[in-house]
Amino acid sequence: MNTFTAIDFETATGYMDSACAIGIITVENGRITDEYHTLIQPPENIYWNSNIKVHGITPEMTQHSPGFHAIYPDIKERLYGRTVVAHNESFDRTVLKKTMRMYQLDYDELMIAEKWQCTCRIYRSIGFKPATLNACCEKMNIPLNHHEALSDARGCALLYLEYLEKQIMKTSNNS
Template sequence: MNFTAIDFETATGHPHSACAVGIVTVEDGVITEEYYTLIQPPNNEYWYRNVMVHGIKPVETLDMPTFDDLFPEIRKRLYGKKLVAHNEAFDRNVLMKTMRYYGLYYDELELADPWECTCKIYRAKGYKPANLKACSQRNGIELNHHEALSDARACAQLYLLHDGQIKLRM
């Protein structure tokens, strides 16, 4: 099983305000690579409520590259891949809108469509709630919630578990 799990954190309520991304590559059912970076959002603007969720502050991204500068690294990890996210509509929207903001073309990534969504998968299994924290706790998956790499890793593990590729404590 080959796929890439992704998670974004945003600095504001605007989807083009990515301030962190975690990307986990899975090949033959095994996590083979993890990538994490902070991203300087447009004008390094943050909303207080977003900071309260993920803990990333403007001072931490002031000297970080913007998304367009980081895009070559992100692109090589996403190009042509099957993507999985826990709330795929959110993460797909952040990727698309951030790319558009910087004049980049989403279609050039040649991603499998649609993305897989572990939230939908676990909701269909009867999980209530089906948020990432609850699904991770129920399956014994370690999670530092709203840290993009931890969220992407937990999503990858949930996807593997759903497919029977790994066995986690129930």
């Protein structure tokens, strides 16, 4: 249960196949064992100013970065058959699926659940308002450099570990 992979994407435009950064945190038995981050050159290296304002990644920063297809083996290695967690899982899952589709890669070969674990949904269900990643991390005293993909993935992983720990404590108290 406390073995999973947390993931976060940043996008260059409002299109879900425009990944420009990815952060992946691997957790084994409750401990972070691997951190992976890379910038990704989005299609035609096109950015919207509104997205740049959010994450600060510019076309100049990704002009020599690999395309998604080039880093896919690293992503597959970290996701294959794993429980995947994201703070807004529908966003990150859709970015992964649509980007893979654009590069004619088969999402099903990752052998991961159709829906991932979602720390936003989890923390909203236990009463956090707002349940944004930065608000949840602030309330739980988890350091965060918001909209930096690796920091966001790490924050998500630590939030999920906190939640799992509370669930284990609840279960043992009810025994």
